[in-house]
Amino acid sequence: MEAAQDFMARFGARLVDNGYPAIPIWPGSKKPGRFQAGAWCDYPAWTRHCDRPTTLIEVETWATWPDAAIGLACGTLVGIDIDVLDPDIAHRLERLARDMLGDTPLLRIGKAPKRLLVYRADVPFSGPKRAPLEILAHGRQFVAFAIHPDTGQPYVWPEDSPLTVALDDLPVVTEDSVRAWLEAAIALLPTELRPATLESPAASMPSTSPQRGTLAAVRSALAHIPNADLDYDSWVRIGMAVKGAIGEEGASLFAAWSAMSAKDVPATTANAWASFRPTTIGAGTIYHFAMERGWQPDPVLVLDGSTPQDEVHPAAGLLAKLAATPAEPTPTVQPFDLTIPDGVLGDMVTYMLATARRPQPELSLGASLCAIGALMGRKYRTESNLRSNLYVIALADSGSGKNHSREIINELFFEAGLAQYLGGNKIASGAGLLTALHRQPAMLLQIDEFGMFLEGIADRKRSPRHLTEILDNMTELYTSAGGVFLGAEYANRDGKNERRDINQPCLCVYGTTAPTRFWNALQSANVVDGSLARFIVIASGNQYPDENNDTGIRSAPPALIKSLKLIATGGGRMAAGNLSGLTADPTTAVDPMTVPMDARAKAIFRDLSRDITVRLREALGTPFTPILARISENATRVALIRAVSSDPVTPVIRADDAEWAIQFVSTCADRTMVEIDRHVADNDIERNHKRIMEIIRGSGPSGISKTKLTQDSRFLEARPRNEILATLMEAGMITLAMRATATKPVMVYMACEWRAP
Incomplete structure (x- = not known):
């Protein structure tokens, strides 16, 4: 066998440039894998690449894995797999595909004369398998560059390859067109090669969770599933499901069902049964196939085999289950008891809640953190040079009172003479954002309907460049607060198009939106590229709290106004008034106060760093690593704001600040990852x-x-x-x-x- 090659290191980046969803393949096999702890192992989460492009960062990581081969995830990509060893038949099936689906430039040969043709789907779909023919569509993958485990030779692309043909240049197919080809292709097969299969939409889908059944229920369901010379894959699937449902008790049941076929060989059936090791398939598969074919289970049947059954009455187990109170699910996020901190931050939140028609503590806290963070801009920093620039998104339904905190901040800033820190309610372009920051380097942007706004700036396929530049600039500004943000260079430097640099910009963003609109606006790419990870996403704990009927004309507490002014002057170190936060030139260096962290707080953050490292290793290969990686940084920013709000003149980040900030940010991050898994979709x-x-x-x-x-x-x-x-x-x-x-x-x-x- 030919020695393995570093295919990923050689070809990975070029495939990404051509738009292909490359994935790592375990050397010497055909399955996705990952290299962890010095050894190759399964990569169970590879299917996420079916829904989004592979990034260069991922390919660069995989390129360091020894002998990593390359597969291509199917979704937008579609493979027509002709697994036929007769050269004439294989050629005729290929010709039929080119005639019906288009003359694709991509043909891959692994073990000749078997072959695979590659197409593109505008709308991803699930592909059927009718062995020896298979449509590799959404949720599947095929090997592109590797050493074939049977031939010992590299896979061959006789004509063009994905290295020379972009994904967008492939012929487009639809679910209907490939199914039409499949039916026509089966008709060309000799009788002995034509498959009989359980034509269920679930027949080609992977399963990841077992389900126990009962002998009576499985026997009843199996009687509704015909076995008229089914294909091998369907036969194995039923056998695995029976064994997963009732274990060895199902051996005779499967043997009797298998004997219904003229192709049945009892010894082969027995050997196959002994080899079955089902871990992710069970009674649910049997029940589903049977219900598709008219099975209506008798109410006395107990379907769930994990339910204790009474030996006297067959319905007793069912009745006990119906009478019992179902157990609560194990929470995926640890509960967080929101406490309002002391100092200016607490005073601002308290004032917002006291004046709100529908008090929203979580939203008030997020808005206050951003407001104080903007006032602190360019005046305070941590010992590691982190700043107070925060991006916060608050989620609450319409009519729940999410606008109130923004209104309060506007009133407070105007009354305190700090209106220059307020940016506009809308951002028209990336260049407009930079112009505003060049004029006022420390700024708070409060954006309503942030979900609608995000739809425009995050959709790189349909939105114009001047909108997508907003998200690009926000992403870069987030990490530039401690240094110099270098503006764009223009070909025509006529005074209007001069490069505009900003020294230590502090952009704080507070957005409010309805949850559904926000999650629908997100795509997986926003999670993977880290743009979402920079945001702290806060959800209302009570969408519609009781109304406060005592609200009316309000007047801000003088002590709160005084404290905000003190923070805006860096604890009294800088001039007050409408020039605070500005310099004669935004490129001029400023010297912020360094806020120390006491020993206990440092120890708490060191523990957090170790915990995050463990979680990052566990989440390797998932889209959640960028969010996990930002927890410590965001928590440090929040701890800095809390410390300054407690003492603007001589602030110190103490253990209480660290613990509160870490719990707050970690809880928001955990909830965000749960919601991403539940809602975010690319198609x-x-x-x-x-x-x-x-x-x-x-x-x-x-x-x-x-x-x-x-x-x-x-x-x-x-x-x-x-x-x-x-x-x-x-x-x-x-x-x-x-x-x-x-x-x-x-x-x-x-x-x-x-x-x-």
Whole structure:
């Protein structure tokens, strides 16, 4: 066998430049892998690359892994896999694909005459498999550059390759067109090669969670699944599901089902059964296939094998389950008891809450942190030169009172003579943002409907460059607060287009938006490239708190106004008035006060650093590493603001500041990662999966009937809805359960997280 080569180091960057979703392949195999702790291991999260481009940072990391081969994740990319060893038949099938789907320039050969043709899908879809033919579509991958494990030779691209042809230049196919090719191709196969398969949308989907069943329920369901000479993959799938559902007790059941086929060989069936090691498939698969074919389980059947069963009455287990109170799911985020700190920060939050029609403590705290951070700009820094520039997004539904904190900040700043720190309510362009900061290097931007704003600045495919530059500039400004931000160079330097540098810019951003609008505006790329990681995302703890009927005309507390002015002058070190925070030239150096950190606070942050390192290693290969990596930095900024708000003249970051800031930022980060996993999607297919999952999850431990689910998901037609349910079932995210009603028990879908252990 030919020695392995560093394919990723040689070709990875070029593939990314051409738009391909490259992934690392375990050397000597065909499966994705990652190199960890000195050895190659599985990469279970590789499917996220089906929904977003691979980044150069990822490729640079993978290029350091020894002998890393390259695969391509399918989603936008589609592979037509012709796994036929007869050269004439393989050639005819290839010719048929080129005639029906387009003359693609990309043909890959692994073990000739088998071949794979590569196309592009504008709208990703799930591809069927009818061995020996397979559509490698969303959720699948194929090897592009590696040593073939059977031939010992590199995979070959006889004509062009992904290194020379951009993804956007490939012919476009649709789900209907590839299915049409598949049906026509099967007709060209000799009878002995034509597959019989369980044509279920879930048949090619991976599963990640087991589900126990009962012998009676599995036997009843299996009777509705025909075995008319099924293809090998479907046969194995049923066997694995039976064994996963009821263990060795299902051996005779599977043998009897397998014997229904003329192709059955009892010895082969027995050997296959002994080799099955199901860990991620079980009763849910059997039940789903059976229900697709008309199975309606008798209400006395116990479906969940993990439920204790009464030996006397077959319905006793079910009745006990229905009568029991379902266990609460294990929380994915540790609870955070929000406490309002002392000092100017606490005074500002308290004033906001006292004057609000609907008090929102979380939102008031986020707005106050940004406001005080802007006033501190260019006047205070930590010993590691971090500044008080914060980006905060506050999530609350319409009508919940999310505008109040912004209004209070405007009033306070105007009354204190600090209005120059307030930026406009809108940003028209990236250049406009830099012009504003050049005029006022320490600035607070308060943006309403931030989700709508984010849709425009984050969509690099459809938004104009002057809008996407806003997010680029915000990302760079975040890390430039302790140094010099160098402006853009222009070809025509005529006085209007001079480069504008900003020394130690301090941009604070406070945005408010409805949760749904915000999460729908995000794409995975915003998570991976780190732009979202710079934001602290705060959610309202009570969307609609009781109204405060005592609000009216208000007057800011004089002590609060005085304290804000003191912070704006750096604890009295700088001149007050509307020139505070400015210099004669924004490029002139400034000398901020260094705020020390006591020994206990340093020890707390050292512990945090060790914890974050452990979590980063555990999250390697996931989109959450940028968020985890920013927790310590954001917590230090928040601790700095809290320390200065307590004592603007001689501030010190103490243990209380460190603990409070770390708990606050960590909780926000954990909740953000949970919401990203639940909501963020790059295409309609993934978005619909997550919307259906949220509907089922929102029904709680009682579950939701198919009728109610259909009513709540009228945005989908029946076929895609059923496909999504099949996928969620196979992925172990939902399960079937029985729910008592006034008349008779009904079948419901329930999120697995609600299932009692």
